[in-house]
Amino acid sequence: MKKYFFCFVAFSTFTFLANAQSKVFKEVGDEIRTQIQPIRQDQSLVGYLTLSQLEKASEDSFNYRLVIMDENLNDIGKLEFREQNLDLQAVAFDQDVICLGYFKSNLHGKTYKTKNLFEAAKSAGTSAVLLQFLTLDGKIVKSAFIKTSAKVEGTTLYNSKANRAKMQLAKSIQVSNVSQKGFTCFFEDDKQGSLAAFDASGTQLWKKELAGKTLHEYILASGDDVYLLSQHTDREEGGWEVKGYGFATASEYDKMELKDKQGNALKVLGYGNNPVTGKPYLSGTVINPKTGGSPTVKGLTKSPYLGVFTVDLNEHSRKDYKETYSYWNDKSSPGISTKGRIEQSHTYPYLNQSFKDYKGNTVFVGSSVIKKTRWGAIATGVVLSPLIVITPLIWANTGFSKYRATNSDVLMQTPEGSLNVQAPIAGNVSGDLARWNPAGVGILKTFSRVTNTDTKSDYVVVDDIKDIVIYNLNQKKIMRTIPHKDGNVRTGVLPAKDGHIMIVEYNKKEKSTRISIEQI
């Protein structure tokens, strides 16, 4: 029963001799770098891919080995090739072709003995986005290159005068399949963003140059279209806009700046395809212009959000976008106060994720903070009030309230716009949170969604303070509670195939990692 062991071994060829010639094997083994990437199709995980940089092959190139695995981590294809320094950033699959997006550069990672040598070499820096199109057994169908402009930066190595060159894109490559049509890819270099489309044979269909310098960009393939969601840098949490493009024709659809009818900025928490209609949607919270924008823990109690929203991008024209808003500041949401407090649990939600369920509702989940009065601090202050200086110091330091993260809140917005408070997901209660910490940093809970398309069930994985909690939204019950730490074993959860999660267990004592793909 206790005989499990699994880890990625990139150097197994030589293991049988390893004990005999450790120095050579260690040195050569230390040079091997391995990256792992999930392979996705239509936003679902369908396999995995590992890229190992085996060795330096010449001054400017490396030998690589790529292993393609199915969703159960069984090898199905392999490829060995030589290239310049590569960083594998995204992988997608469609029509039996895998599309890999690499950032390729000639100087990244190189070291120079002095700053002068580094400065002299800088001008020779070149970089490109390499898109490789492979068959499942690892044959290259085609390779495409898009030249990029990436700055060469240098970092001085610790305890040395040597400089290491660093080249990277302003925004990493994103690749997505467009079902039964091909692939789309987005990246941003120092000058601009680029959105490109390729058919399944790797032929470039079109490329658009977009204004860069945004905070975030996310692509989403939906039916025959590609959508780009961007957040501009000038407004905290808000400043989002979305725009669609026709995959076949490169036509541009109406842009939408995400604001409600009163002009309040919207914070996007969910962006995907509606499982009922297959059309894209956006969802999130309406930012309070007075108190919103990256709230602190204390700020969560000051009504930083006014309500929630869903935008269904049903057609290509702005007038066809369906916007649904549910506000609590106007008392129209039962069970939620005008300040956004959940009445039954007395908690203030900090919503983290939202998505459309299989009934067309939009579900919002997130951490919640409970506020309690610090009677101890108040009493101490009162007792010490004759000492004029001490009491204000105590009260200034501790405040009159304490804040703790507690059970996770779930809200559900119907397609008609009514907002309902759902039963909370029982979770770990934190210690006292520093009230001035940003809510996103202070509350150590993260949320992800897992679906089972077969049973049309939605689950939320709460990566809580002590445990990982898997909650079935349809049945409204906790399916599993997995402790993060059990003796010497540290457990984490990663995405896996439909209806499953990948469990990664690191045994500190045995220094081994066990990976398992388990039913949710």
Added chain:
Amino acid sequence: MPGLAYIKQNCYFGRQSGNLLKTMNVSEYIASRLFLFMSFFYGLSASTVSAQQNALYNYQDLSKTAYTHQKDSLKKFWVCPALYKDKSTQAKYKEFWNNRTSYIATAIDNNNYIKEQELFNYLNSILTSLTAGNKKLIKQQPLLLIDRSSSVNAYAVGGNIIAVNVGLLCFAESREEIALVLAHELSHNILQHPDNSMREKAEYFTSEEYKKSLDDILKEKYERYSRLKKVVQGYSIDRSRHNRYHEGDADSLAIELLKNSGIGFDARFFLRLDSADMQYRQPLLRPLKDYFAGYDMAIVESWTQKKAKGLSTRNYNFKDSSSLDDSLKTHPDCVARYEATAGASVTGLKLTPIPVSIKEKATRILIWNQFDNMSLTACLYRVLLQKDKGATDVWYDFMVHNILQGLYLADKQLNRFRAIGIVPKEYISKDYYALQTLLEQMPRENLEQYCVTFRSLGFWQQLPADANGLKVLMATLNENGTNAGKASSTAAKTYLAAHNASMYCEFASHFK
């Protein structure tokens, strides 16, 4: 990857290979000694055996207890001889020597071997015949170990030890086939192949040529991995070629040993060697759901069909990565072995069937071992194959219960994926694929319900106390609640105290 590795191990290296990987040099050596013997579908010759209520063996028959004395002797008497004046060569030789000792000692401690008297007597009687007929070559009868691995193999490790896998017993059709395997392994020992191999390796790894080739790699700036790979492959190919000569020599001598012992030889045995992994490629006789109908388990057809999107369901030019390049194979091609020995075949040879009780016992030992190792799909598939052969003994129903309980427990412990051991479709029959898909996709709630239902079926009355005790233990293990861990430990200890000789103590001991 896990599933793949399972099948690979199962067919070629068996249970011990996990440990072998940790003692690399021994593993390489033993892999080269594998006889890799197999038969046609063993079911064709096996007939239904009447219900056996007696225990298969006692817990104390497992090697950790049964071979304690031998293990101690091994450590005491296997002293590395001083063969080399050169200190580094002698040290390297000693390292290989000690690895071999520790491999056997660890395997004994891990209960990889079993001293089941009936199987032991049967195999040992063949070994005795071979020893008696070849007194000049075999001065002392070797120590026989029965390895519980399911792979169709036997191996010699030198030091007058021969190991035979239970998998071989399940698949061999006749006494003569087993005798050929034993004679082949004896030949390796007689020809001192294991000892020579250790010496040759020690000499090679401490040779100036080898050291220089490695030093040269460190001096190079580029392609160090490729250069190292070349050195290793060069060595491996050389060793493999060498080993193949050894196998040919062992085959020739084995025929002589058989002849001297009056045991018939038929070269056609070698032609069967190419179908090592056939057991999981055999189809079932009935639709999968029929096997579970008798247990009040309504199997939903869709559970047996892959629903999740994934690359495993796609068509790709699958290459069996478990097969070695021809240059790396340690054994000659089976057809070549047949052709080389066909002339020595005894015409009109009448084969002596293996007693049904031996085959039945070996099969059950193998099934239990697979269960205890949590290889649940493979284990269940073997149970279903036995049912296809007409097995009606309630012990097999008991094992189906255990497998389902084990699966539920594995699910609870986040170990279902590994317990199923998902194997790519190219390695297995459609039925095996459907079975592993069923075990993977059966909803947890249904699995839990089946576990409860199973406990109230009528067959339990026909099972002995230790089996019924295991039912209680498993029910406790699968209970949920805050004190589940403590309750499991207490239940395991209670079981061990109440049934201290039962073979099922092996399972209970994991939880005490």
